[in-house]
Structure formats: C-alpha cells, structure tokens
Amino acid sequence: MNEDVLEVAYLPPPILPSPQFPDSYESYRGQGTPLIIDNGATTLRFGFCTSGSPKSGPNIISKYKDRKTNKPLVLFGDAIDTEPGARNQAKTPWEGDILLNFDALENALDYAFIQLGIDTPNVDHPVMMAERLSSNLHSRALTSELMFELYTVPSLVYCVDSIMSFYHNNKPHGQFTADGLVISFNTASTSVIPILNGRGILSNAKRIPWGSSQVTEYLLRLIQLKYPTFPTRVTSSQANWMLQNFCEFSSDYPTLLRSLSNPVTLSRSGKIIQFPFSQSPVDEKTEEEQARLAERRKEQGKRLQEMAAKARIEKLEAKEKDLREMLELRDRKAQIDELEYSDMLHAEGFENDGALDFAIKKLEASLKKSKKKDGDEEPVSLTVMSVPDTHTLHQDEPANFPLVDVPDTELDEDQLKEKRKQKLLKAGWEARMKVRSEKQREKEEREADERREAEGRERDPAAWAAGLRKNQEAIINRIKDRARRKAALSDRKSAAAQARMKKIASLANDERVPKKRRKGNGDDMFGANDADWAIYRKINTAEQSSDEEEELQQLQMIEQKLLSHDPTFTIEDTHAYISTKRSALISAFKPVYDEGDPAVGKTRIHLNTERWRVCETWFSPSMAGVDSAGIGEVVQNILAAFSVAERARLAQAVFLTGGPSQLPGLAAKMESTLRPILSPEDPLRIVKALDPSTDSWRGMAGFAQTDEFARVGVTKAEYDEWGGERIKKWWGGNWNMAAQVPVWTQLGCSLDTK
Known part of the structure; x- marks a missing residue:
C-alpha cells in the first residue's frame, strides 16, 4: 500500500473532563430572567437568556455506586468517563425521538440548575424549553408536571428547535415575517417545516425517521462487515467521529459510483484511520545472519523442488506400471478361455473389455499429459512397451512376428522365450499403431472442425x-x-x-x-x-x-x-x-499490507465508498433497509401543497440546520435534488445555519427578550387549572396557526384560543 498518496488519520485520544464549578447566582437573584433550556437528544444546552453563550454537556446520566465509599453517585455528561463501568449503566432522557426517561431528565435539569448557581428552593425564572416537531403530548404533559410541581417555575414555553434556529439566522428587528423551508437534521429524525410570513405551516410539515444516530450505526455496520476480524472494538462514538470528519454528500451519487469503479480513483478517494496498536518487537539481524538465512531458505527451496520432482517421478512410474499390468491383462485374452478371462477382469475390478479399454485409454492420456508438463513429448506407448533386447522394433519398422502364430507344441524352449518377447513387441507395436491412428483421426477431426468454424x-x-x-x-x-x-x-x-x-x-x-x-x-x-x-x-x-x-x-x-x-x-x-x-x-476497497509491521495494517480502517454511501441514506433511506421517503421526495410532496407563488417564496430560502448540515457537499446535493422539482423561473437559495449547535438556543434566548414571550407561556395558575395538556397557539410552537389544527389532533387536548 502506497502511504504517500493518502494521509493517515489517528483516532483522537480520550480527553478527561475538566472540573466545572457553578456560576455565581447573585446577578440573577430575584430578577426573573428567562431561563433557556435546549433539551437535545445528545447535548443539553442551558443558560439565562442574557448570557452570551450557553453552558452545555452530553445529555447522558449514569447512576453509579462508588466501590471505595459504597455510596451511590449520579454522573452527568463527560463525568461518566471518569469512572470505569459507569458507561454500561448510562442512559439518556430520549429513546430515539421520544422523551421517555423522566428520571434522567430530572437529573439533567438538577445538573443544569446547579451549574447556573441557583440555590433557592424554587426556580423563580420563566423557562423556555425546546422540543421536537410533533412531540408526544403525553411526554410534554409529564415534562410540564416536572417543571411546575418539582421546580415551581412561574411559566413555561415550548418551541420547535428548528424554527427557533431559523428565527435566529433571520435576525428580525421587529415582527418575524420571514419565509423559508427549514430542513433540520436531528439525532433520531429529519424534519422539513415550511414557514410563510414567520409562521410554521405545521399541517404540511413532515418528519423522516432517519437521523445522525441511525447514520452512525449504519456506518458502524458497514465497517464491521468490511473488517469482520478487526482486532479492536469500534465504538459508536468512534464511528460518529469518522462521520463528522471524513463523510460527505455527493451531488450525483450514481456518477460517483461509476467513477469509483476505477481502482486508481477508488484508492485515491480513501481515508485511512489508524487505531492504537502495540508495536511488535523488531528482531534485528546482522548481514551475515541474513545471508545465512537466505542460503538456508534457498537450500530448503531446492530440497522441496527435489522432493516434488521425486514424487512426480514415482507417481509416473506407478502409472506406467499400472498401464503395463492392464496391457498384459488384455494380451492374456488370446491365451486363455473366455470364462477364465472374465473372472480375471472381475478380480481386477473391471466389468468387461470395454471398461478395461477405457481405463487403458484414460491412463495413457494421463501419462501423456504428465510427460508433456515435464517437457517430454515422446508417445506414452513407446516408452511403456519397450523391451531391452536386440529384437526391439523401431516405431517405423514393419511388423514381423513369425513365432506368434506358431503353436507352442512345435517350439523348443528357446523359441518359446522368443515367442513371448515377440508377443510383447507385437502388443507394443499395435499400441503404437493405435495411438498413431487415433492421433491422425483427432487431427482430421480438428481440421474438419476448423474448416466448419471458418465457413x-x-x-x-x-x-x-x-x-x-x-x-x-x-x-x-x-x-x-x-x-x-x-x-x-x-x-x-x-x-x-x-x-x-x-x-x-x-x-x-x-x-x-x-x-x-x-x-x-x-x-x-x-x-x-x-x-x-x-x-x-x-x-x-x-x-x-x-x-x-x-x-x-x-x-x-x-x-x-x-x-x-x-x-x-x-x-x-x-x-x-x-x-x-x-x-x-x-x-483498493480493502488494502492488504504485506510489508512492515503487520500490526499496523491490521489496525487500520480504509473508508472509501462508505464516505458517500452513509450520507446518501438521508435521500434514500431504503439503502439502509428503512421504508421511508427521502428528503427530496418529502420536499416535493410539501411544495405540491402550495401555490406557485408560495413555492417560489419557500424555495428562495431553503434553510439547513442541525449537526449533519455541516457535512461537505450538502448544499450542492440539495441544489441537484430540488432544482428538477421546481419551475425554471423559481429562485433557489440554499442557506446553512451559522452555528447549528447553538443557533436554536440563541434564537430562543433572543425571543425570550421580546414582549411576545410573556404572552405565549403557560403560567403556574393555568397549569393548576387546566393541567399539563394546556397548549397556547403561537408561531414557534407545535400548533398550526394557518389551518387551526394541532399536530396531534388524534389526541384529546385542551386549547387556548386566546
């Protein structure tokens, strides 16, 4: 493998978390500053709306018992990696795209409030919390119960995270009236939301059950299939690191695959990831030792060649012996009666004369092929049937065996010996003539076949x-x-x-x-x-x-x-x-390292076709076995529900948000996917989020500082009267302002029409 073509990337070493100390709460005490919580499936972001940036941590909890003190511990985020065994007991508030583990959510909120320095019995701050498109109503009611009953917050507002990211990137100075099509790449799903006049048309919004976590697992399965005997375990976090650093979208995936059918192109498109390995000890030898080993290997090779040649000769001699015995058996047919000859055939394992002739012919062909491989073109029958005697005939000499037809009673002892020799010579001459005639016949048949083929x-x-x-x-x-x-x-x-x-x-x-x-x-x-x-x-x-x-x-x-x-x-x-x-x-797809330390080659992963294949699943989930439409088909169905003028307004700002939106080639892929489904005169502009990891939180923080924020929240008094199912209509929540139909119409819920 030529390592000069591709650069080798090394897995980043694990980084232990640095200790985090709670912030001072004095500047926010008694101020009622809104508190912003972006409850993501992978990351929890929290902070006061007036903060410049949020505090964050992996949204994962582990309840762990310390072996030294035998006391239960609750670890959050990166702190899980500090205790061996804590990772096996970790869990998140989310199960896929549904909020289910409320004990984990409670622990995560406790951590957030402690880090913000809140030391009061109650959280006396209005809270704005992000949720997914078309969130489960039961999960939302339990979350409201947790916030109002346990933390006693004065008010609570829910919003769709992708809409708030779009809100932040459009930076309204007054009323929010922007148009666009928001495509949000989330952890467990991908959502498409049309926005007109600053209002999310949620009745036409769609959600695909395919997100970055499924893509990461798909990449991990591809790696496991490609390297079934990989010496170390490849984890999901390592596969996610490969996804973020080496995978990309292709604007024309079929054309890319055709180009990768060239081994040179496939080799140059790869990325090498080196996993940790133990260096094998190097046994350095002097030049004399190396020369001695080379001479020993040469002698061993020569000895093996001699043994192989000897085995071939022995096998050839055994075949010649078998052929002589078969020919002698056939010659005895003229000397004994038919019944005795038949018994001899059966005793030797042959049913009749035809089986014997077939075995002789096959053995002669095998001998001829063996000698031809060894460079000997001499006909088999000549070498087999030759007798070391002065009466041996040459191949071209005429047949003259006068004693063969003379009865034995008319011959003396010397003549009987000569008769036996002549019988052997006659059998050899007949075999040579038969071989010659068969060769001539095969030659004529071959020439006839060639003539017919030419015609x-x-x-x-x-x-x-x-x-x-x-x-x-x-x-x-x-x-x-x-x-x-x-x-x-x-x-x-x-x-x-x-x-x-x-x-x-x-x-x-x-x-x-x-x-x-x-x-x-x-x-x-x-x-x-x-x-x-x-x-x-x-x-x-x-x-x-x-x-x-x-x-x-x-x-x-x-x-x-x-x-x-x-x-x-x-x-x-x-x-x-x-x-x-x-x-x-x-x-080129899976290189094999023959030189150097074998431990190096065995601990390397080559990514080539997987780099584009895993990203293509967002547009074709069926590639990964998911029965769902891709982004292109979903967008086409959504745009078909709007008028021509509205489609043009939506297409002029196709907004991409979420972590995977930063993968290379996504803008070009969206351009090649959406352009054919739009009219030629419709404008198409692809816009990426400035910072998809924090844009949603910043949009929520910006909205919390407006006068409209106080009007869209559910207060503690309203919760006590109506319960956790209380819903208020507003443009950033899970409520369809245009069609006056909630996303969860199949569930009975109370509505605030004010």
Missing part, C-alpha cells in the same frame, strides 16, 4: 461471435460457481461445508471395496483408481482438477479467436482482464 464465421460473423461469447460466458459462470463453492466451504457452518463432511463420513464408513483395491491384509485402498479422485476433488478445494485446467485453456482459445476476428471484443472483455480489474478493485 460459419465467413457466412454469418455475428452469429459466430455470439456463439463464442455464449460459450465464454458459460465457462466464466462455471469458474465463478467453483470460486463461490470454495468460499462457502471455508465457512464450516455453510451448507456446502456440512455436505462435504457428510461425504467424508460416508466414505470412511463404506466397506464395499472391490478386490483390486484390497491388499492381503484387507485394508481399504481408497484412491487406488481415478474414480476415487473425482470424489476427492469434491471434498478438497485446494487442488485444481484437470477439468478446470481444460476449461481455462478452452476459455483462452475462445477469447483469442474473438480478439482476432471480432472487432467488438477487446482485451477489457477477457476473463483475465476482468479478474485482474476485480482484484485491483477489491485491493
């Missing part, structure tokens, strides 16, 4: 090329099937691996062995003939069979013909090129 190519080139392409595709598919089978057999839990074990078990229990495959002691000689090796190849995936070699040779021949005669068939269409490109693409 078909000249008559219809398109059909000829289509037929060869079909054969090429069939062979490639068989090669792929074998590769998939080998991959399946590597998994011991797969069906193929279990079937393989069943075959092995059945072979081990099989006692029906022919006599030829038994020694004198009755041992099983499984593997003594070629039929056993067909079974062996099914259970052994490491050895390549002769069928695979023949198919590869046939594939090369077909592709060579297509390259020579088909102008549409190029090198890029060959199996070798496709395999090489695929291997290069896999290597």
Whole structure:
C-alpha cells in the first residue's frame, strides 16, 4: 500500500473532563430572567437568556455506586468517563425521538440548575424549553408536571428547535415575517417545516425517521462487515467521529459510483484511520545472519523442488506400471478361455473389455499429459512397451512376428522365450499403431472442425461471435460457481461445508471395496483408481482438477479467436482482464499490507465508498433497509401543497440546520435534488445555519427578550387549572396557526384560543 498518496488519520485520544464549578447566582437573584433550556437528544444546552453563550454537556446520566465509599453517585455528561463501568449503566432522557426517561431528565435539569448557581428552593425564572416537531403530548404533559410541581417555575414555553434556529439566522428587528423551508437534521429524525410570513405551516410539515444516530450505526455496520476480524472494538462514538470528519454528500451519487469503479480513483478517494496498536518487537539481524538465512531458505527451496520432482517421478512410474499390468491383462485374452478371462477382469475390478479399454485409454492420456508438463513429448506407448533386447522394433519398422502364430507344441524352449518377447513387441507395436491412428483421426477431426468454424464465421460473423461469447460466458459462470463453492466451504457452518463432511463420513464408513483395491491384509485402498479422485476433488478445494485446467485453456482459445476476428471484443472483455480489474478493485476497497509491521495494517480502517454511501441514506433511506421517503421526495410532496407563488417564496430560502448540515457537499446535493422539482423561473437559495449547535438556543434566548414571550407561556395558575395538556397557539410552537389544527389532533387536548 502506497502511504504517500493518502494521509493517515489517528483516532483522537480520550480527553478527561475538566472540573466545572457553578456560576455565581447573585446577578440573577430575584430578577426573573428567562431561563433557556435546549433539551437535545445528545447535548443539553442551558443558560439565562442574557448570557452570551450557553453552558452545555452530553445529555447522558449514569447512576453509579462508588466501590471505595459504597455510596451511590449520579454522573452527568463527560463525568461518566471518569469512572470505569459507569458507561454500561448510562442512559439518556430520549429513546430515539421520544422523551421517555423522566428520571434522567430530572437529573439533567438538577445538573443544569446547579451549574447556573441557583440555590433557592424554587426556580423563580420563566423557562423556555425546546422540543421536537410533533412531540408526544403525553411526554410534554409529564415534562410540564416536572417543571411546575418539582421546580415551581412561574411559566413555561415550548418551541420547535428548528424554527427557533431559523428565527435566529433571520435576525428580525421587529415582527418575524420571514419565509423559508427549514430542513433540520436531528439525532433520531429529519424534519422539513415550511414557514410563510414567520409562521410554521405545521399541517404540511413532515418528519423522516432517519437521523445522525441511525447514520452512525449504519456506518458502524458497514465497517464491521468490511473488517469482520478487526482486532479492536469500534465504538459508536468512534464511528460518529469518522462521520463528522471524513463523510460527505455527493451531488450525483450514481456518477460517483461509476467513477469509483476505477481502482486508481477508488484508492485515491480513501481515508485511512489508524487505531492504537502495540508495536511488535523488531528482531534485528546482522548481514551475515541474513545471508545465512537466505542460503538456508534457498537450500530448503531446492530440497522441496527435489522432493516434488521425486514424487512426480514415482507417481509416473506407478502409472506406467499400472498401464503395463492392464496391457498384459488384455494380451492374456488370446491365451486363455473366455470364462477364465472374465473372472480375471472381475478380480481386477473391471466389468468387461470395454471398461478395461477405457481405463487403458484414460491412463495413457494421463501419462501423456504428465510427460508433456515435464517437457517430454515422446508417445506414452513407446516408452511403456519397450523391451531391452536386440529384437526391439523401431516405431517405423514393419511388423514381423513369425513365432506368434506358431503353436507352442512345435517350439523348443528357446523359441518359446522368443515367442513371448515377440508377443510383447507385437502388443507394443499395435499400441503404437493405435495411438498413431487415433492421433491422425483427432487431427482430421480438428481440421474438419476448423474448416466448419471458418465457413460459419465467413457466412454469418455475428452469429459466430455470439456463439463464442455464449460459450465464454458459460465457462466464466462455471469458474465463478467453483470460486463461490470454495468460499462457502471455508465457512464450516455453510451448507456446502456440512455436505462435504457428510461425504467424508460416508466414505470412511463404506466397506464395499472391490478386490483390486484390497491388499492381503484387507485394508481399504481408497484412491487406488481415478474414480476415487473425482470424489476427492469434491471434498478438497485446494487442488485444481484437470477439468478446470481444460476449461481455462478452452476459455483462452475462445477469447483469442474473438480478439482476432471480432472487432467488438477487446482485451477489457477477457476473463483475465476482468479478474485482474476485480482484484485491483477489491485491493483498493480493502488494502492488504504485506510489508512492515503487520500490526499496523491490521489496525487500520480504509473508508472509501462508505464516505458517500452513509450520507446518501438521508435521500434514500431504503439503502439502509428503512421504508421511508427521502428528503427530496418529502420536499416535493410539501411544495405540491402550495401555490406557485408560495413555492417560489419557500424555495428562495431553503434553510439547513442541525449537526449533519455541516457535512461537505450538502448544499450542492440539495441544489441537484430540488432544482428538477421546481419551475425554471423559481429562485433557489440554499442557506446553512451559522452555528447549528447553538443557533436554536440563541434564537430562543433572543425571543425570550421580546414582549411576545410573556404572552405565549403557560403560567403556574393555568397549569393548576387546566393541567399539563394546556397548549397556547403561537408561531414557534407545535400548533398550526394557518389551518387551526394541532399536530396531534388524534389526541384529546385542551386549547387556548386566546
């Protein structure tokens, strides 16, 4: 892997939280300054509305018992990391996008009030609290009960966080009358809210059940699938760090994927994340030791080559011996009667003459192929049947065996010996003639096939090329099937691996062995003939069979013909090129480190296609298995409910807020998504929040300092009279001002129409 192309990023070390001390409360005592609380799913932001910036902390609580003092502790935010084991018992007030854990919310509010220095029994400050679009009414009622009953706040106002972020970025000097389409990327959801004349049209607002937490988990699953044997555990917080620092949107995702099909482009687009690892000890050797080791490896390699050559020779000699025995068995047919010859065939494991001839032919072909690999082109029968005697015939000498047809009763002892030699020579000569005739016949058939193929190519080139392409595709598919089978057999839990074990078990229990495959002691000689090796190849995936070699040779021949005669068939269409490109693409997708310390390569994560894939899920949640519309489809449905003039007003300020809105490429992605669904004359302007982490709190703080703030809050007296379901209509809350219909119309609730 070339590390000069890509820069290696290291995981940030864990930072222990610094101690935080409560602020002074004296300047706010008895002033009734509004208190702003942005109860986010990941971060709690709080502070007085006159403060320049809010105080904040991770919105997470852990009730933990100290082992030393055996006293229960309540840890909030970053303090959880100071105690080992506290993280396992942590929980947040939110379950997804719903506020459910009110004991955690109570602890979080206690922490906020303590940090603000409030030391009075009651919180004598009006409170403005943010909530999600279309928040659960029951959760809101319990929150109101907590604020009024436990903390005795004088008044309470709820607002939609994304609307207040839009309010802050438009900075009204008087009445708020801005228009726009607010797209808020939250932790567990994404909401789209149209705003006209400073009023949220919540009857047309939509919420997608897909947020940054789901995207983070999706990225984590992709990493786990890509690196199933990663030595360390990748946490959700680490995946979130990768999402914020390395992931981005693509304005044209399909085009990007096509460009990443090039291994060079894919390699250059990656990001390397180095996880902590332990450096393996380096064993430094002198030059003499290295030379000695190299010489030893060379000798070992030479010894292995000699052993392999010896094994090949022994195997070849064994095959030649088997062939001689089979030929002698066939020659004895003329010397004995038919019944005795049949018994001999069955004793040797052959059913009839045809089975014997087939075995001889197959063994001769195997010997010829083995010798051809070793560089020996000499015909098999000549070497096998030669007899070291002065009467040995040359291949081209005529056949002359005068004693073969003479009866044994007319010959003396020397002539009988000579007759036996001539019979062997005759058998060898006949075998040579048979091989020669078969070669001539194969040559004629091959020439006839070539002539027919040439005639078909000249008559219809398109059909000829289509037929060869079909054969090429069939062979490639068989090669792929074998590769998939080998991959399946590597998994011991797969069906193929279990079937393989069943075959092995059945072979081990099989006692029906022919006599030829038994020694004198009755041992099983499984593997003594070629039929056993067909079974062996099914259970052994490491050895390549002769069928695979023949198919590869046939594939090369077909592709060579297509390259020579088909102008549409190029090198890029060959199996070798496709395999090489695929291997290069896999290597670029997940590089393998062969040099240096292996611990370094094993603790690295390469992000390439995942960088854009996880962000694309906001526009296509179905990629992650979520049955929901994407942002583009939701915006299109929302704009369809407005008139042409209103659509133009909404499109001129598409406001993006929330943490993920700062990811690179989002503005261009929104431009390419929304432009096709708008009229050509409609203006389109994409606006990002100045600071999405605090804009909502700052918008709430700015509104709390206006005269309108006092009119939209529910007072303690109204709560005592009407209960926690009390709702007041106003432009920043979960109440539709235009249609006069609440977002939760299915729930019975009291309405303040004042």
